[in-house]
Amino acid sequence: xxxxxxxxxHVGKTFLAQRLLEKNNYPYxxxxxxxxxxxxSGYTTLTPEDDDELTDYMWPIVREMIKTAIENKQNYIxxxxxxxxDWRKSFDExxxxxxxxxxxxxxxxxxxxxxxEIIGHESEVxxxxxxxxxxxxxxxxxxxxxxxSFGSAGEKVVLIEDDFEMTMKKFLEEESI
Numbered sequence: 001x002x003x004x005x006x007x008x009x010h011v012g013k014t015f016l017a018q019r020l021l022e023k024n025n026y027p028y029x030x031x032x033x034x035x036x037x038x039x040x041s042g043y044t045t046l047t048p049e050d051d052d053e054l055t056d057y058m059w060p061i062v063r064e065m066i067k068t069a070i071e072n073k074q075n076y077i078x079x080x081x082x083x084x085x086d087w088r089k090s091f092d093e094x095x096x097x098x099x100x101x102x103x104x105x106x107x108x109x110x111x112x113x114x115x116x117e118i119i120g121h122e123s124e125v126x127x128x129x130x131x132x133x134x135x136x137x138x139x140x141x142x143x144x145x146x147x148x149s150f151g152s153a154g155e156k157v158v159l160i161e162d163d164f165e166m167t168m169k170k171f172l173e174e175e176s177i
Contacts, residue, residue, distance in 0.1 A: 003026065051082075085153040105158070
């Protein structure tokens, strides 16, 4: 089984991946780590700010990693924002039946009511550099993009509307993954 998690920055992708690792004992890969490996090694001239281009650049690699894991009957959690909204077009049905997809997004109201808390948890699972120019409006815009893009593609979007911990707990209890 492949568990593919996407969503905007700071939405809890890594947190959910960590909880799923603990629940299922599946290894996970952060697409941010793959991104930085490609950038730091010089295999691309793209920068961490080139999100759209990075998705186009990385998705063929990630897609083939997923196919290989499925063919080898391996379980894997892959989390990151570098997943195209039309990701399903990349796979035949024999692959799709082995992929569990999760898109996380925060509502504007949640972001307004919890912005400082969201920023305060950015290194909850992994230490990461803070984004000095990161704003509430940017976070709202990114989350709206995920809701619109993945919703329009027919994907279910797990909305964080009120209580992050309860949303994650409920999701982990209700889902069979």
